[in-house]
Amino acid sequence: SQELEQSPQSLIVQEGKNLTINCTSSKTLYGLYWYKQKYGEGLIFLMMLQKGGEEKSHEKITAKLDEKKQQSSLHITASQPSHAGIYLCGADQNTGNQFYFGTGTSLTVIP
């Protein structure tokens, strides 16, 4: 089965600082997804990456998938308190009927 390891496990940053969250897979990724979760709530889809070397941005959040398609990073520029939450990477198997999540990264942004 697919295993996704995220680092760091938790992050506390001052408002305005940049930060990076990493997601490493034990297998080649066919699709890598990033989600954000407010504590105890459902997940909100952020971005999907499929091609090696692909990079996508949405507002101040940028995600990249490395050429070998086994690692992805999520970068937040000039963090704000609204960015606080749990960030989860996810991947589906090529069959499309199973989905795996990473261990999660808890982000706290101090005003």
Add this chain to the structure above:
Amino acid sequence: ETGVTQSPTHLIKTRGQQVTLRCSSQSGHNTVSWYQQALGQGPQFIFQYYREEENGRGNFPPRFSGLQFPNYSSELNVNALELDDSALYLCASSRPREAETQYFGPGTRLLVL
């Protein structure tokens, strides 16, 4: 907010009891997936339903079962509850093989005493 709703929002049960959780899917989505999220961990895939049949299953015992109805809503049933079943249960609806269209519900928080 997504169009995926879950009920109940919170539930307290005792060991050995049975529980049924419900999920209504986003309009136009005919696939429903269920996840278990223990405190401080990422969601774990339980199973997926498509066209009223189980279409994929994670590493969960048979006492976790489900149903999907013709209107694509779904139920998750857990028998013989154990303390470790305490978790946030999330459902997500999507179009087939389009994980990027997964819309998550707010979850049901289950506490087993």
